[in-house]
Amino acid sequence: MAVVEQPFPPGEYDVVVVGSGPGGLQTSYDLRALGVRHAVISADEAPGGMFQRFPVFERLITWTKQDSPFEHGTREYEWYDHNSLLAEEPESRALMPQLMDRTYDVPSRQEMEAGLAAFAQRTGLEIRYGCRWEATRRDDDGLVLETSDGEYRCRTAVFAIGVTEPWKAPIPGGSSSSASATPASRSRAASSRGRPRSCSRPRGRCRPHASAAHPSAPGT
Numbered sequence: 001m002a003v004v005e006q007p008f009p010p011g012e013y014d015v016v017v018v019g020s021g022p023g024g025l026q027t028s029y030d031l032r033a034l035g036v037r038h039a040v041i042s043a044d045e046a047p048g049g050m051f052q053r054f055p056v057f058e059r060l061i062t063w064t065k066q067d068s069p070f071e072h073g074t075r076e077y078e079w080y081d082h083n084s085l086l087a088e089e090p091e092s093r094a095l096m097p098q099l100m101d102r103t104y105d106v107p108s109r110q111e112m113e114a115g116l117a118a119f120a121q122r123t124g125l126e127i128r129y130g131c132r133w134e135a136t137r138r139d140d141d142g143l144v145l146e147t148s149d150g151e152y153r154c155r156t157a158v159f160a161i162g163v164t165e166p167w168k169a170p171i172p173g174g175s176s177s178s179a180s181a182t183p184a185s186r187s188r189a190a191s192s193r194g195r196p197r198s199c200s201r202p203r204g205r206c207r208p209h210a211s212a213a214h215p216s217a218p219g220t
């Protein structure tokens, strides 16, 4: 059986990005464009984040319009395409309209997943898959992320991990199994100058929230 070489082994990086959903992919693309040495790790096995599974009704609510007064790939067209990630190279821009059939002005879940995978592939983003962030602690030089593959040291960590906690409507009788999720898009930056924002403990270790409703949690 072929052994797939994984990028970004545990070690020291300027920045570590956790997550391979839209937040992690765009962050990595922009860090690379800025020349920032960074690692990307993800508990998933493929790019796309929550769009590999959600929304359960299989269609987004944000539009990508095929027809617009502006050419696809221009800055102005972005107003008509809220789902493509952003790139400098023309061949990596406005990918979503290329992947959608014309049934709706909003992509299906599968089309969105394909758009994110195409962005990662065309831009050549590297991601260490199957690597789960388990805890964060500080040391004198910055942050240490403890993961299933080992320890990552960095000055700054970006947690592009989407929905982390279930939200339950304050309605008597509501069942937790039907609870919606909080709005996602929570890329969190924790710099060595400030305490990780998701951590309420002074100098101890922070663990990612364990949540049965987390769309990325294995086995949920």
Ligand SMILES: Cc1cc2nc3c(=O)[nH]c(=O)nc-3n(C[C@H](O)[C@H](O)[C@H](O)COP(=O)(O)OP(=O)(O)OC[C@H]3O[C@@H](n4cnc5c(N)ncnc54)[C@H](O)[C@@H]3O)c2cc1C
Residues within 6 Å of the ligand: 018, 019, 020, 021, 022, 023, 024, 025, 041, 042, 043, 044, 048, 049, 050, 051, 054, 055, 056, 059, 060, 061, 062, 131, 132, 133, 134, 160, 161, 162, 163, 181, 182, 183, 184, 185, 186, 187, 208, 215, 216
């Ligand atoms: C029901 C629903 C419908 C939505 N519809 C739309 C829509 O129509 N249009 C729109 O723009 N947005 C929509 N959103 C919001 C959108 O899904 C999020 O804003 C977006 O997915 C957040 O991107 P993300 O990359 O931060 O996280 P996600 O896409 O959630 O990806 C999280 C990533 O982090 C990884 N991860 C998590 N925990 C760990 C860990 N401990 N260690 C390692 N990796 C980890 C996961 O494996 C995954 O790769 C919707 C959200 C929901 C819940």
